Amino acid sequence: MTERPIRRIVIVGGGTAGWMTAAALANALQGSCRIDLVESGEIGSIGVGEATIPPIKYFNRTLGIDENAFLAATQGTFKLGIEFVDWSRYGQRYFHPFGQFGTEFDAVPLHHYWLRERERGDDKPLQDYALAWAAARAGKFDLPVADRRQVQSSLDYAYHFDASLYARFLRQYAEQRGVRRTEGKLVDVALRAGDGFIQSVTLDGGTVIEGDLFIDCSGFRGLLIEGALETGYDDWTHWLPCDRAVAVACAHRKEATPYTRSTAHAAGWQWRIPLQHRMGNGHVYCSQFISDDEAAATLLGNLEGEPLGSPRQLRFTTGRRKQSWNRNCVAIGLSAGFMEPLESTSIHLIQTAITRLLALFPDRDFDPFAAREFNRLTQTEYERIRDFVILHYHAVQREEPLWRQTATMAIPDTLQYKIEQFRSGGRLVAESMELFQNSNWLAVLVGQEVWPQRHHPLTDMRSQVDAAGRLRGLRRVIEEAVHHMPTHQQYIDRHCRAAPV
Numbered sequence: 001m002t003e004r005p006i007r008r009i010v011i012v013g014g015g016t017a018g019w020m021t022a023a024a025l026a027n028a029l030q031g032s033c034r035i036d037l038v039e040s041g042e043i044g045s046i047g048v049g050e051a052t053i054p055p056i057k058y059f060n061r062t063l064g065i066d067e068n069a070f071l072a073a074t075q076g077t078f079k080l081g082i083e084f085v086d087w088s089r090y091g092q093r094y095f096h097p098f099g100q101f102g103t104e105f106d107a108v109p110l111h112h113y114w115l116r117e118r119e120r121g122d123d124k125p126l127q128d129y130a131l132a133w134a135a136a137r138a139g140k141f142d143l144p145v146a147d148r149r150q151v152q153s154s155l156d157y158a159y160h161f162d163a164s165l166y167a168r169f170l171r172q173y174a175e176q177r178g179v180r181r182t183e184g185k186l187v188d189v190a191l192r193a194g195d196g197f198i199q200s201v202t203l204d205g206g207t208v209i210e211g212d213l214f215i216d217c218s219g220f221r222g223l224l225i226e227g228a229l230e231t232g233y234d235d236w237t238h239w240l241p242c243d244r245a246v247a248v249a250c251a252h253r254k255e256a257t258p259y260t261r262s263t264a265h266a267a268g269w270q271w272r273i274p275l276q277h278r279m280g281n282g283h284v285y286c287s288q289f290i291s292d293d294e295a296a297a298t299l300l301g302n303l304e305g306e307p308l309g310s311p312r313q314l315r316f317t318t319g320r321r322k323q324s325w326n327r328n329c330v331a332i333g334l335s336a337g338f339m340e341p342l343e344s345t346s347i348h349l350i351q352t353a354i355t356r357l358l359a360l361f362p363d364r365d366f367d368p369f370a371a372r373e374f375n376r377l378t379q380t381e382y383e384r385i386r387d388f389v390i391l392h393y394h395a396v397q398r399e400e401p402l403w404r405q406t407a408t409m410a411i412p413d414t415l416q417y418k419i420e421q422f423r424s425g426g427r428l429v430a431e432s433m434e435l436f437q438n439s440n441w442l443a444v445l446v447g448q449e450v451w452p453q454r455h456h457p458l459t460d461m462r463s464q465v466d467a468a469g470r471l472r473g474l475r476r477v478i479e480e481a482v483h484h485m486p487t488h489q490q491y492i493d494r495h496c497r498a499a500p501v
Helices: 015-029 055-064 067-073 110-119 131-138 165-178 292-300 346-359 368-394 403-409 413-425 439-448 468-481 486-494
Strands: 007-012 034-038 078-079 079-086 091-096 156-161 178-182 186-191 199-203 207-208 215-216 233-235 244-250 259-263 269-274 279-285 314-315 319-321 329-330
Touching: 007 015, 007 207, 015 034, 015 055, 015 165, 015 346, 034 279, 034 468, 055 067, 055 156, 055 346, 067 165, 078 486, 079 131, 091 131, 091 439, 110 233, 110 468, 165 178, 244 292, 269 292, 279 292, 279 368, 319 368, 346 368, 368 403, 368 439, 413 439
Parallel strands: 007 034, 007 215, 034 178, 079 259, 215 329
Antiparallel strands: 078 156, 079 091, 186 199, 199 207, 233 319, 244 279, 244 314, 259 269, 269 279
16 A cells, blocks of 8 residues: 555646546546646637547446436537548548448458459448448447347447537536636746656746646647656657648538548548537648648638638647656646547547556656556557558558658558558458557558458358358348438437537
């Protein structure tokens, strides 16, 4: 038992990162130490993290949050995956589904039989074997079932929601459990003599707040991790050159679709995120190839409804801090690094940082081995997600300068190995601790038209397996399952309809 437990935690910054951290710590620590959160109402949140990936469900469940109440409070909708438009080339589109491709019917993975049938002339796309895509295409949604024998178990899902409303929802949760919020801007950080640990922060009104553990949720500025501790930053723009974004909401013209859409443009890409009360839109772009005004015009020219306000400009550098845990400071959210929201990982990186912090939670002696392990795991996670995002940029056939640059650039060895393994024999080599697993890599590799040179040799040796018949049957079962689902809008109306804005 530790004799020097943490007595006071200070979180600098609110928004999604700050209030997710506060809520999770309040839930885990059960009042055993004081938690202070400092934020300024004058500083707006970034607000691009409105699309999520499936693990967010487990974060909410750990906090005991009711799914339907959460969605109603945040104007939320369901997300079955991401549709990519014009990425590999103009006129081509594909779907990255959540969940599995069908249900396996043999020891040889399903996609090898699909590859063999494709070579024999079957033109059915891989995504037709994903229940998530069939439901998304039809505008349907229902919860997956637990019985692994049913195709409905192959479905998974995440959410779209208003990030500012989620922060407000979690703030109420955290304050009910003892978290104390202080309004103010940070103007000074006092470091302890001798070891350089953070001792206190001073706000613009003169308030001084001391703490044992400081958590930096101050966004891109990294007021503690960089401003005070000068931790350093790994810049990845040589692999992911987009460095700006412009965002605006627009009105709905029709019912919200249960998926995110990402459309590639000449110098970047545009997101489309449907909420109950509006559509979230943004254009991520490389300032080397397009001006801010041109980027905003591209965004506004591709909206599905009337814009709700003026476009907001954001600037960023893709990469990560050299250490997310430095001395007695842990950076969470954008203060730890930035991964452009192509695969909706921003909120997930907040979630996993919180999970790691709780698993390696320190006492006041701050065991350096705990910090070292935290940083090792964080580095691995960021780099594996980085590789997955780079794949979208690298496996392209478009001819604009941005895309020619990314198609011909040298890529990380870890990504090169994955591509070579798949291209050689359709082998998927995702590691167990990676966020994106085999089904994710398969969807994007095939979607970006990275074609294997051969299918698995065993598919030709197992003559007793009627693969063509099994694949036809799988498509039929998926169609029947989708037929019996409610529409996405019907499900929302029955279970989690938000109050009118």
